[in-house]
Amino acid sequence: xxxxxxxxxxxxxxxxxxxxxxxxxxxxxxxxxxxxxxxxxxxxxxxxxxxxxxxxxxxxxxxxxxxxxxxxxxxxxxxxxxxxxxxxxxxxxxxxxxxxxxxxxxxxxxxxx
Amino acid sequence: xxxxxxxxxxxxxxxxxxxxxxxxxxxxxxxxxxxxxxxxxxxxxxxxxxxxxxxxxxxxxxxxxxxxxxxxxxxxxxxxxxxxxxxxxxxxxxxxxxxxxxxxxxxxxxxxxxxxxxxxxxxxxxxxxxxxxxxxxxxxxxxxxxxxxxxxxxxxxxxxxxxxxxxxxxxxxxxxxxxxxxxxxxxxxxxxxxxxxxxxxxxxxxxxxxxxxxxxxxxxxxxxxxxxxxxxxxxxxxxxxxxxxxxxxxxxxxxxxxxxxxxxx
Numbered sequence: 001x002x003x004x005x006x007x008x009x010x011x012x013x014x015x016x017x018x019x020x021x022x023x024x025x026x027x028x029x030x031x032x033x034x035x036x037x038x039x040x041x042x043x044x045x046x047x048x049x050x051x052x053x054x055x056x057x058x059x060x061x062x063x064x065x066x067x068x069x070x071x072x073x074x075x076x077x078x079x080x081x082x083x084x085x086x087x088x089x090x091x092x093x094x095x096x097x098x099x100x101x102x103x104x105x106x107x108x109x110x111x112x113x
Numbered sequence: 114x115x116x117x118x119x120x121x122x123x124x125x126x127x128x129x130x131x132x133x134x135x136x137x138x139x140x141x142x143x144x145x146x147x148x149x150x151x152x153x154x155x156x157x158x159x160x161x162x163x164x165x166x167x168x169x170x171x172x173x174x175x176x177x178x179x180x181x182x183x184x185x186x187x188x189x190x191x192x193x194x195x196x197x198x199x200x201x202x203x204x205x206x207x208x209x210x211x212x213x214x215x216x217x218x219x220x221x222x223x224x225x226x227x228x229x230x231x232x233x234x235x236x237x238x239x240x241x242x243x244x245x246x247x248x249x250x251x252x253x254x255x256x257x258x259x260x261x262x263x264x265x266x267x268x269x270x271x272x273x274x275x276x277x278x279x280x281x282x283x284x285x286x287x288x289x290x291x292x293x294x295x296x297x298x299x300x301x302x303x304x305x306x307x308x309x310x311x312x313x314x315x316x317x318x319x320x321x322x323x324x325x326x327x328x329x330x331x332x333x334x335x336x337x338x339x340x341x342x343x344x345x346x347x348x349x350x351x352x353x354x355x356x357x358x359x360x361x362x363x364x365x366x367x368x369x370x371x372x373x374x375x376x377x378x
Contacts, residue, residue, distance in 0.1 A: 014292040022285050029278050045286070048293055089368045090375020091278065 008056050013071055015049035016110070017078035020102045024083060028093040046106075053110045063112050071112060075103050114138060117149060132157070161267065162260035162322060163198055170197065173230050174262060177209070180225045188213040189241065194261040197232075205300065206233040208257075214240050245269050250276045252315035253283070253308065259322035273318070277370030280312050284363060287312075291360065294353060299345030306330055306342065306356070313363050316370070333359050 022045060056063070063071070079099050087094055107113045114137035118129040129146065131138065138144060158174065166174075174193055181191065188211045195208030207226070211217050219236040226234045239247070247254035248271035258267065287309040290302060297305070310329045311321050319325065327339050334342075334355045341347055 011292060011296075015289070018285060018288055022282065025278070025282050025285070029282060045289060048289065048296065051296070085368070086281070086371065089372040091371050092375070 005056060008052050009067070009071060012049050012052040012056065012110075013074045013078065015045055015052065016103075016106050017075050017082070019045040019049065020075065020079050020099070020106060021082045023102060024079070024095060024098055025086075027095060027098070028091070049106075050110060053112070061111070068107070068113055072103060072107060075106075076100065079103070158193075158262045158264060159266050160262055161258065163262070166198060166262070167200075173207075173232070176229055177207075177226055177234075178264070180222055180229065184221050184225065185211075185217055187215065188217060189265070190267070191264040192258070192261050193263070194257045195235075198260055198262065203300075204232075206235050209234055209236045210244075210257075211236065211238045212241055212244055213238055241269070245271050249274045250279050251283070252280075252311040252321045255315070255321045256307075256311055256323060256326065275316055275370065277367050277374060280316065281364075281367050281371065283308060283312055284360075284367060287360065291353065291357060294349055299343045302345065302347075303339070303343045306334065309360060309363055313359070313366075316363075316366055 053059075062068070076099055079102075080096070083094050083096060083099075087096075104113070114135070116131050116135065116138065118131055120127055120129055177193075178191070181188075190212040192210040192212065193207070194210065195206070196204040197207045211219070217238045219238065223234050223236055226232060244254070248258065248269070287305045290297065290305040294302075307326050307330065310333060311326050313333075314321050314325065314329055330336060330339060330342070334352065336342060336347065342352075
């Protein structure tokens with residue numbers, strides 16, 4: 001199926017955000033059994049995002065600065081919204097300051113930056 | 114006919130147990146008992162939630178047991194589970210769980226299984242405490258053990274405990290389906306749907322096994338045949354509408370659980 005670039009970016013953002021939310025929640029739970037099990041799932045979520053990245057041009061070098069800024073902001077907002085929904089319900093130990101670092105790392109790993 | 118048995122200790126007399134379902138060696142027959150020489154045989158398996166598997170698969174399991182016995186010195190139990198035990202040959206990989214207190218090096222086993230059987234093994238090692246903990250809080254662990262083959266009888270007592278934060282993590286996996294419907298295969302979709310509905314049943318205090326979850330999938334998502342989902346033949350628009358509704362319902366219940374938990378603290 002042919003998908004346009006904007007759509008692919010949205011899909012990439014959605015999946016990366018999901019994996020970052022997962023990472024942060026997993027840290028807040030700190031259950032040995034969950035860490036064990038979820039490492040596999042995290043790879044899956046990240047894996048889907050990477051597949052989308054492979055289809056976003058340019059594929060072999062970082063994206064233009066305006067794309068990076070857009071993607072970064074979008075991911076941060078999505079992750080924050082997801083986590084805030086939980087914090088408002090009384091979920092504790094969620095480390096919000098982690099978001100920026102995790103997003104930057106994910107973008108670097110995916111060859112976005 | 115020949116059966117290999119193990120002498121076990123009895124109170125007044127020692128004994129050798131043989132399977133009730135057997136061809137030959139009827140009650141009252143006289144038999145010769147003599148020691149088995151040579152290599153230690155693969156002992157029998159215990160089946161949970163399945164009546165039996167195809168002889169070829171049983172052969173594969175025996176091959177795997179031989180590989181394990183050759184490479185791993187000690188472990189408490191070996192659990193074979195997952196799609197490998199479903200009828201037919203549509204399995205993706207082979208899920209093996211070692212229950213062991215010591216660290217187990219699984220790389221060699223994985224490699225040899227691949228070489229000998231051509232099957233990709235996914236191996237987890239858990240100690241007994243983690244397994245019981247998993248069974249207490251994780252519907253997928255319950256599902257996994259509701260249908261498995263093990264090398265030793267399963268003996269444990271796990272309480273049913275709903276940990277909403279853990280279920281929240283589990284549910285997040287199923288969110289992938291909403292955005293990636295076109296990207297995912299039928300089996301991946303089924304996996305994500307099953308995860309969500311196992312959580313739903315678990316939260317509502319219901320028993321979780323493959324049959325019950327499949328029934329719930331049909332009921333909640335209006336499917337008359339689960340294979341339609343596995344074969345990626347569902348109507349995207351209709352399916353996603355129902356899926357999103359169900360996802361929101363499950364997530365809302367989890368958030369309510371987290372909220373009431375926070376109030377109690």
